[in-house]
Amino acid sequence: MSTRSQLRFIQRSETAGEQSDTDRIAQIYRHSDGYPDSVLRDLVQLKELLDETRTERGPAYAAAQFLFLDTLSTMTLYVDEGRDRSIHADQPSDLLEPDNMEHLDQPMFLLGHGVENPADGIHGDEEYLYVVELPTRNPFDDPSEWTVKVSGHSAFPRWDGPTEEAFERASWQFHGPLEHALEELVAEPA
Template identity: 75%
Template sequence: MDQDGEPTNDDRVAQLYRHSDGYPESVLRNLAQLKELLDATRAERGPGYAAASFVFLNKLSTINLYLDGDPDRTTDAAQPADLLDPSNMEHLDQPLFLLGHGIENPADGIHGDEEYLDVVELPTRDPFDESAEWTVKVSSHSAFLRWDGPTDEAFERASWQFNGPLEHTLEGIVAEPA
């Protein structure tokens, strides 16, 4: 916020990293599902909340990988506290649902493991207004450099295969399932 309490551009940025299945087809489908859910529930509150919801829903969708029905474990999806008991994760080398996503500080750069960059722009609006279109930019495959320092210039230098409304991104990049 600036000295007058107005949001600055930095207040409108949430930079995420998704380690597994960060390909445009998957990310765009997840974004469309998230937008549909946020629109239906009128729960969109800006980039930070949308980013947190994106991570939560991605993690929630993979939790079944750790609830495999082994009778020797007490993990029960109906008892979320069971998921917090480390003894229920002893069979895992690393519980990937605790990893795989990160919130990055745009001032620190891009760590270099990404194959694609995606930019999702949410409109600045009152959360109780009618839903509005999200704008999405999707980079070409590995069309950017590892970047140390603030990411503004990295995103300016990237080559973009698409830049437009989310619904058109889905049409242009993602082939609808048959």
């Protein structure tokens, strides 16, 4: 069973306290593993990578990089599984050949994500909403903290209506620094 989610990456304008028309927003749909344990770990991994490489450039880039990293992680389900596969880890370009995909029925690495237009509404079958607030800063400054909001499980309107209303009416189980969200909402591995 899939756990669908919407992630909104946002950078507030310098003068805005709440969302305004000058905020920068990028929103993505994640079809599977949208529960906090998975999403928050992936966000921490993304932030660490962006901090180390000094490549944080705002919401659109962060959303694209999140999709890229998540796609890379799901591609491993189709590479070198020990079955009669024509895709090999030492030749990742094999993934670009449509003939190599004939044996795959709708591979998740091609269908597991979507770039959303925040004005179009959410699908209505998501179980979690996330807001990842990036700091307003010069990209060459030292890395700074990300703030996240994590909705309660299905704690928002579930219809194909305006996205903004779903995010405004959501009940948030967490709002604070990403590191604290990880501490509070993610179970330690056994």
